[in-house]
Amino acid sequence: MSDSPAGRLQALFEGHRLTPTQRRIAHCMVRRAGDVPFLSSVELAELAGVSQPSVTRFAVALGFDGYPALRRHLREVAPPEADAGSGAGGGEAFNEYQQAVLAEIENLRHLAGLLADPGPVERAGRLLARSRPLPVLGLRAASSQARGFAYFAAKVHPDVRLLDEGGSMLTDRVDAAVRAGATALLCFALPRHPREVVEALAYARVAGLAVVTVADSAFAPVAAHSDLLIPAAVGTGLAFDTACAPMMLGRVLLEAMADELPDAQARLEEFDAKAAARGLFVE
Numbered sequence: 654m655s656d657s658p659a660g661r662l663q664a665l666f667e668g669h670r671l672t673p674t675q676r677r678i679a680h681c682m683v684r685r686a687g688d689v690p691f692l693s694s695v696e697l698a699e700l701a702g703v704s705q706p707s708v709t710r711f712a713v714a715l716g717f718d719g720y721p722a723l724r725r726h727l728r729e730v731a732p733p734e735a736d737a738g739s740g741a742g743g744g745e746a747f748n749e750y751q752q753a754v755l756a757e758i759e760n761l762r763h764l765a766g767l768l769a770d771p772g773p774v775e776r777a778g779r780l781l782a783r784s785r786p787l788p789v790l791g792l793r794a795a796s797s798q799a800r801g802f803a804y805f806a807a808k809v810h811p812d813v814r815l816l817d818e819g820g821s822m823l824t825d826r827v828d829a830a831v832r833a834g835a836t837a838l839l840c841f842a843l844p845r846h847p848r849e850v851v852e853a854l855a856y857a858r859v860a861g862l863a864v865v866t867v868a869d870s871a872f873a874p875v876a877a878h879s880d881l882l883i884p885a886a887v888g889t890g891l892a893f894d895t896a897c898a899p900m901m902l903g904r905v906l907l908e909a910m911a912d913e914l915p916d917a918q919a920r921l922e923e924f925d926a927k928a929a930a931r932g933l934f935v936e
Contacts, residue, residue: 658686676872690727694720753890760886760898778909784837786812791841798841809917819849842875854878
C-alpha cells in the first residue's frame with residue numbers, strides 16, 4: 654500500500670465487512686482523498702450518490718461515534734498533499750471533455766503510486782504464467798479488457814482461454830479449464846458489476862482456481878471472491894465510464910507474466926518472423 658492519502662484511507666477500510674453502499678462511499682473517499690477530510694457528511698453523501706444517514710452508518714461501521722469523529726481522524730491520517738499545480742493558465746476552467754481526460758490522468762497517477770510496490774503484480778505474474786491453460790474472464794463492460802489481454806497473452810502463453818460470454822455455459826468452460834490443468838483465472842471486473850461475474854468467481858474458487866482480479870476498486874463486489882485484487886479506477890465524468898487505468902494495469906500484468914515465461918521472447922520472435930513471411934502488417 655502506497656503511503657499516500659488514498660493509500661492510508663484504503664488501509665483504514667481494509668478488514669471491515671462493508672455493505673455495497675458503504676463500499677461505494679469508501680471508493681468515493683479514496684478517489685477524493687485530498688478533499689475528504691474537509692467535506693461535511695452531506696457533501697460526501699452527494700459525491701458518493703448515497704443518503705446522509707448512510708454516511709453516518711458508514712462511520713459507525715468503521716468504529717467511530719459518528720461522521721465528525723471519522724473526519725477528525727482523517728485530518729490526522731490522510732492530510733491533503735501539496736497541489737502539484739492547477740494546470741495551464743493557473744486556474745483556467747476546463748470543459749467537460751478536458752475534465753474527463755484530466756480525471757483519467759489522475760487515475761493513472763494513482764495506479765503509478767500503487768505500483769511503487771511491485772509485489773502484488775509480480776505475484777500475479779507468477780500465478781498467471783504457471784496456469785496451463787489460463788482462463789481470462791470479462792463480461793459486458795469488461796469484455797474488451799479481457800479480450801485485449803487475451804489477444805496479447807496468446808503471443809507468449811501457450812494456452813489462453815477467453816471467457817467473455819455469460820450464460821449457463823460459463824461454468825462449463827471454467828470446469829473445462831480446470832480439467833485441462835488450469836490453476837489460476839484472471840478476471841477483469843468493471844462497473845456495473847454483473848452478477849454472473851461474482852457468481853463465476855465464487856465457482857472458480859470452489860473449483861480450486863486462484864483468482865486474480867483487476868477491478869475498479871478494492872471494495873468492488875468481486876473482492877470477496879478474489880485471492881489477489883489489484884485496483885485501477887475508472888473515469889466517471891462522461892455518460893459511459895472510461896477505463897484507461899484498468900487497460901494499463903492489464904498491460905503491466907502481461908509484462909509481469911511474460912517475465913515469468915522463459916520462452917516468451919522466443920515466442921515473440923517466432924511470431925514476428927511468421928508475420929513478416931506472411932506480409933501480415935503494412936510497413
